[in-house]
Amino acid sequence: MGGKIKLLLVLLICSLQLSAQMHLVEVDSLSFAHFEADSLTFNASNGQLATFFHKMDNVIETGKGNINILHLGSSHVQAGTLSHTIRRNLLLSFPEFNARRGIIFPYSAANKCNNPSDYKVKRSREFKLIRNVYQEHITPLGVTGIAVYAQDSIAAITMSPSDPNLEFCTNRIVVLAESTDPKFAPWIRLDSSYYAPVIKDYELRRFVFEVPDFTDTFTVILPCDSGNRVTLTGILLDNDNPGITFHSIGVNGASLNDYLKCPYFSTDLELLQPDLVIFGIGINDANGPNFDTITFKNQYLKLIDNIKEVNPDCAFIFITNNDSYKKLSRRKYVANKNNLLARDVFYRLAGITEGGVWDQFDIMGGFQSMNQWKNYGYGQTDRIHFTVKGYTLLGNLFFNAFEEAYEKVKDEH
Numbered sequence: 464m465g466g467k468i469k470l471l472l473v474l475l476i477c478s479l480q481l482s483a484q485m486h487l488v489e490v491d492s493l494s495f496a497h498f499e500a501d502s503l504t505f506n507a508s509n510g511q512l513a514t515f516f517h518k519m520d521n522v523i524e525t526g527k528g529n530i531n532i533l534h535l536g537s538s539h540v541q542a543g544t545l546s547h548t549i550r551r552n553l554l555l556s557f558p559e560f561n562a563r564r565g566i567i568f569p570y571s572a573a574n575k576c577n578n579p580s581d582y583k584v585k586r587s588r589e590f591k592l593i594r595n596v597y598q599e600h601i602t603p604l605g606v607t608g609i610a611v612y613a614q615d616s617i618a619a620i621t622m623s624p625s626d627p628n629l630e631f632c633t634n635r636i637v638v639l640a641e642s643t644d645p646k647f648a649p650w651i652r653l654d655s656s657y658y659a660p661v662i663k664d665y666e667l668r669r670f671v672f673e674v675p676d677f678t679d680t681f682t683v684i685l686p687c688d689s690g691n692r693v694t695l696t697g698i699l700l701d702n703d704n705p706g707i708t709f710h711s712i713g714v715n716g717a718s719l720n721d722y723l724k725c726p727y728f729s730t731d732l733e734l735l736q737p738d739l740v741i742f743g744i745g746i747n748d749a750n751g752p753n754f755d756t757i758t759f760k761n762q763y764l765k766l767i768d769n770i771k772e773v774n775p776d777c778a779f780i781f782i783t784n785n786d787s788y789k790k791l792s793r794r795k796y797v798a799n800k801n802n803l804l805a806r807d808v809f810y811r812l813a814g815i816t817e818g819g820v821w822d823q824f825d826i827m828g829g830f831q832s833m834n835q836w837k838n839y840g841y842g843q844t845d846r847i848h849f850t851v852k853g854y855t856l857l858g859n860l861f862f863n864a865f866e867e868a869y870e871k872v873k874d875e876h
Contacts, residue, residue, distance in 0.1 A: 486556040487866060488859040495835040496828045501860045503780065503868040504810070505819030507875045512819045515739050515778035516872035519707070522560065526705060529562055531736050533710045535722075536743025536782075540713025541570065543579020544851050545743075547626070548858025549865070550581075550709040554629055556866070562706030564631035566699050566735060569620045572611045579711070581626045587619040593694070594714050595721040602694045605639060605668070605727035606735070608714040612694040613687055619652075622698065623680040632677035637699035637734060641668040644691040650684040657684075667730055668696070677702070696727070699734050710735055718747040719762040723769075732773045740770055741780045745809070746847065749784055749801035760808050767816060779818035781809040782861070786824055786833040788846035796846055798831045821864055823857065 490498065505512045522528045532553075534546045554561045564582075571578035573592035578584055590611035595604050604610055624631055638649050638660070651658045651672045662671035674681075687693040714721065722728060722744070744766075748759055770777050783806045788796040806824050813820045828835060836842035841853035849857065 486552070487863045488552055490856055490859050490863070493828075493835075493839065493841075495832060497826055498860065500822060500825045501864050503819040503821055503864045505780075505813065505868065506817065507868070507871045510817035511776070511778040512739075512780065512817060512868075513872050513875070514776070516869050517876065518738060519869065520873055520876075522705065522707070523557055526559070528705055530707045530738050531565070531710065532708065532739045532741065533712065533735055533737040534741045534743060535711075536713045537717040537747055538713065538715040538848060539746070539785075539854070540711055540743050541579070541715050542577060542713070542848070542854060543581060543711070544854035545849075545858045545861075546709070546711035546713070547579060547581045548855050549862050550711070551626065551628060552859065552862040553709060553865075554707060557707065560706030561629065561631070562704045562708045563633060563702050564624075564700040565708045565710035566607065566697055566712065567622065568607045568609060568697050568712075569611060569622065569695070570609070572620050572695075577715075581624065581629075583623050583625050585621040585623075588613060588616065590618065590620075590695075594716070595725055596714065596716040596718075601692075602641065602696075603727055604725040605696045606725070606729075606731035607639075607697040607712050608717055608722055608725055608728075610694050610696045612692055613685065614692045615689050616687060618685045618687060618693065619682050620685075620695070621680070621682040630679065631700060632679050633700040633702050634674050634677050635701040635703075636672040636674065636681065636683075637701060638670045638672070638683055638695070639668055639697040639699070639731060640670060640685065640693065640695045641665075642685075642687065642691055642693040644688055644693070647686065647691075647693060650686070652682040652684055653678055653680075668727065669734075697731065710737070713743070716747055717744065718751075719744055719759070719766055722766060723762060729769050729772055732770065736774055737770065737777050738774065739778045739780065741782065743782045745784045745805050746787060746802075749799060749805045750787070750789065750847075754801045754804065756804050756808050759805060760812065763808070763812055764815070767812075779813070779816045780821060780865075781813055781818060782821050783809045783824045785847075785849075786827050786830060786836075788833060790845070798833075800830075803830065819868065821861055826860060 569584040572590040593610040595608035660670040685693045784802040
């Protein structure tokens with residue numbers, strides 16, 4: 464009998480420890496939404512996504528190794544609130560595993576381009592913008608799908624964090640840039656000290672900087688002689704710390720094909736080595752006049768193949784399109800039925816890739832629910848995007864589903 468009591472006590476302690484790791488976030492209750500559907504649909508016993516959760520658990524249990532998560536999407540991701548809400552919840556749940564900030568881009572270095580709120584950008588001059596949605600690009604784009612450029616003078620961009628709850632420090636900075644000047648090389652300034660790159664890879668457009676002390680604020684200096692152009696496509700904040708990194712990449716208006724036409728997508732992705740990609744692409748595809756589910760699926764599979772060339776074991780979570788409306792005239796909108804068609808494709812893609820689906824469409828309340836989200840201050844008047852309050856709510860809901868899926872896989876194991 465004593466052995467059984469000890470066993471029960473051990474099981475109870477283990478249960479309490481597991482519960483302590485679950486930091487579910489309280490969310491607002493909306494009568495018109497289906498928050499009871501807030502879960503990840505996937506196979507918890509086996510499959511690629513279950514394997515990812517096992518790897519993540521091993522990093523957390525041993526304190527060794529790294530997990531790289533990439534949230535890839537369009538304007539919902541560029542806005543930053545959704546991604547950073549997930550990032551903050553995840554890293555505050557496991558604060559000792561806050562590895563690195565990962566890939567960032569200085570969106571607001573260009574005029575009228577919104578920047579995520581968790582880091583600040585200061586510029587010495589106005590930059591011009593290139594996005595993968597443009598028909599023509601004056602320079603090839605990479606994994607970020609976006610670039611800023613300047614001409615005929617030295618330009619500088621200062622980056623600094625603005626979330627007091629998370630500390631990201633780096634001693635290795637990778638600048639993705641190129642110039643029409645063959646002698647070009649960027650510099651890094653920390654306070655009053657200047658650093659030259661220790662590695663210059665002109666073929667891959669990579670300049671690697673090793674700085675002596677960990678920092679979270681720095682300035683990238685981009686020299687540009689008269690008659691030349693310098694282009695920046697991304698900055699990777701790196702270090703050798705074990706733990707979890709949550710990258711986020713988004714471009715306003717981007718569709719699947721826009722990422723497929725970025726020639727440096729895969730080579731840049733090698734720097735990130737994603738173990739999990741959370742897809743948030745599809746709202747712009749489904750908003751077009753000639754949306755075709757076969758083309759949509761095949762373009763997704765092609766993008767997935769590009770990612771698997773970098774990491775064959777990468778897992779995938781598909782976020783379905785949110786309910787949205789098409790604008791017919793100044794005051795007339797119609798609910799977009801294509802989101803229902805796209806939703807079915809996401810489930811098929813999850814089956815093909817052994818991934819998971821977070822059914823944002825259903826969780827919102829289904830078809831025509833975006834009007835309610837707008838009326839209650841969670842959706843914007845364009846009936847496509849969300850307010851900061853709305854993105855924060857969705858980020859908390861996704862995190863809860865992600866955390867419960869992680870615990871479910873642990874229980875299955």
